[in-house]
Amino acid sequence: MDTASTARSREALVDDLIGTVIISCQAGPESPLNEPRIIAALAASAELGGAAGFRVDTPENIRAVRQVSAKPILGINKVYRGGSDVFITPTLADALAIVEAGADVVAIDGTVRPRPGGETFADIVTALHARGVPVMADIATPEDAEAAAAAGADIVATTLAGYTAETEWLSKDEPAWELLAAIRDLPVPVFVEGRIWTREHAVLALDRGASSVIIGSAVTVPQFITQRFVAALESRTAEVAR
Numbered sequence: 001m002d003t004a005s006t007a008r009s010r011e012a013l014v015d016d017l018i019g020t021v022i023i024s025c026q027a028g029p030e031s032p033l034n035e036p037r038i039i040a041a042l043a044a045s046a047e048l049g050g051a052a053g054f055r056v057d058t059p060e061n062i063r064a065v066r067q068v069s070a071k072p073i074l075g076i077n078k079v080y081r082g083g084s085d086v087f088i089t090p091t092l093a094d095a096l097a098i099v100e101a102g103a104d105v106v107a108i109d110g111t112v113r114p115r116p117g118g119e120t121f122a123d124i125v126t127a128l129h130a131r132g133v134p135v136m137a138d139i140a141t142p143e144d145a146e147a148a149a150a151a152g153a154d155i156v157a158t159t160l161a162g163y164t165a166e167t168e169w170l171s172k173d174e175p176a177w178e179l180l181a182a183i184r185d186l187p188v189p190v191f192v193e194g195r196i197w198t199r200e201h202a203v204l205a206l207d208r209g210a211s212s213v214i215i216g217s218a219v220t221v222p223q224f225i226t227q228r229f230v231a232a233l234e235s236r237t238a239e240v241a242r
């Protein structure tokens with residue numbers, strides 16, 4: 001049961017994140033950084049720089065980050081369960097595993113796509129709220145955002161814009177500005193996550209109505225940062241050769 005006191009504590013957790021920089025500390029399966037102790041070191045470094053919280057994937061990494069920081073952890077559990085494109089915390093069991101590991105907020109796919117096992121976004125929100133856990137909905141479209149807010153999401157984030165069949169045409173270099181403009185007046189905080197590559201992007205996000213920013217690759221993924229420098233030099237060299 002979502003009591004008045006769990007609702008109040010959820011609100012307080014979300015309030016602490018407003019206006020802050022949250023750093024996503026993740027490494028893909030191919031990355032040499034993909035080890036809990038290294039993910040925890042990334043989080044500890046981000047905390048030294050002033051991060052107010054972290055977004056962390058898998059129970060193992062969440063446990064490791066909890067060992068080095070008391071800051072809020074926005075947990076996710078990325079896994080394909082089959083029969084569905086939903087992969088960010090697809091099921092309630094996946095969500096509970098990261099709560100158990102120490103996540104303060106659970107981020108789950110908040111698109112209107114069907115979920116594995118026939119669960120609904122609203123079912124998972126209700127179950128997490130009963131445990132006092134706020135839910136961040138990772139969405140891709142205004143329709144997703146409205147449905148997620150109506151189903152009780154405590155935060156809506158632009159995470160999946162550009163990563164669904166419907167939105168894959170979006171720029172790979174810029175945050176989802178049009179989406180932000182369409183959802184900035186929702187009755188829940190909107191966080192911009194995805195393709196924040198510069199300080200200007202972060203400031204613009206807040207200027208344009210976001211409540212917070214979540215930054216990953218630009219801070220914690222040297223492989224992608226390097227790739228951008230390499231691509232810039234390659235395209236300059238090609239330009240000069242023309």
Ligand SMILES: CC(=O)N[C@H](C=O)[C@@H](O)[C@H](O)[C@H](O)COP(=O)(O)O
Nearest residue numbers: 024159163193194195196215216217
């Ligand atoms: C689509 C998807 O799976 N996004 C993931 C969600 O957790 C991460 O791979 C991103 O790194 C994260 O959203 C932060 O975004 P960026 O790394 O662009 O700052």
